[in-house]
Amino acid sequence: MFRIGLPWLLLLELILYAGCFICGVIAAAWMTLTQGHFDGCCILYGSVHFNTSGQVLNVEGTSSPSVCYFISAIAVCMAIYCFSVILYWIYASCIDEDERRGTVSLNISLGVCGLLLFLLLVSGCILKIGRDSLCFSVLHSVPSINSCEDAENTTWAHPYTGNQFYTGLYSVERSMWVSFFFWVLITAVVVVQRRQNSSLKVWGDDEWSRAETEPFLHRPSRHR
Template sequence: MAQLSGRLLVELALSAAAFLCGIICASALTVTQGEFGGHCILYSSVLYNGTLWLSSSSPVSLCYFVSAVSILTSAVSFGILIHGIYNCCFGDGQPDHTWVKGSLALTAIILFFLMVSGCILRVGMDTLCNSIQKAAAATSCQEAQHRPWVQPYHAERFYDNLYTAEAAAWVNFFFWCLMAVLLFLEYFNRAPARPFPGSGLTWNEETAPIFGEGPPKP
């Protein structure tokens, strides 16, 4: 079994945390859809005449998109976690250069979709809450949770669930940013040595004080 380094432990911890965040985000959003009969209430409009009801709702594909992004990022996080554990148990504990390069490209794609998902949740919640306030149904979304809604809606925790989904999405984005930084440093640390013009030093010799000594030579 390879000796666990601090960097590898951090990567494994971030992968596990990102996996949990993705599951929480998808679960919270799915529960909210179920409470509203399968409707996606992001960007929805609300009317009030003694009871609250949705006058319009977003296409369900919008909520499905956010949930799909969360589930896929969780699957990738779980795959990275399993790969890291396998590499620790049966490898040298160090990812090869090709794996790091591919992981960097994948991380950039995931960060983009997580950012889009977080923005959808944030703006969608603001639109819903503004509609509730405009209808004079409640002064806030938190208060609207305690107002009567038409059947068969069960809106006792809709804001809490949406807030949880958004928070999980942005925390997940932060974790993937940290993983991107670690992969970026690892990529340059394990890059093939190349001399600096006129310095007489190779890339690894120049960057060793910053990124470490790099992989051991055979």
């Protein structure tokens, strides 16, 4: 008989996984789109030059494409993992009426949380520093703008299309930091579940020990 019923902590964890999945998809899509607008180049840590005669922005320097591929890969892997976990627990809750999460599963989840938190922290720092470096070059090259976002309205030299470069990089960075926050919450939820599981295990072992020793320690009452 099929049923869908999971502990509320696990349901909260799955909701957070869904949020991380959405953030991963958004980050990967915007990073791919932004990289495509610059002919496959990674604009992070890049530098630009403003041609005053043609009134166009030209890209002078870019970072290695592997930098953007690294961020995209993290976002995609995170989205795939979250989607897989959600599908697994939906499937498990439907076919097993007494589906319980073991200590090994919780330890593996904690390991994945630690790894992804580290990778997301690195990605967020790369995006923040790389975008600030690019904006610094833009603001010093174009005298007529006051913010990096205003450069989206400036004409870029062919084959570059920079009308959404700031929006794209900002969306990727924001998605990564939101994902980082979600994974902090996931880690806390998993830790709580692990403590609950350990408490139940200790309580169960204590009851089992009492049940085993009771026949030996029990003394029949004397009748007068």
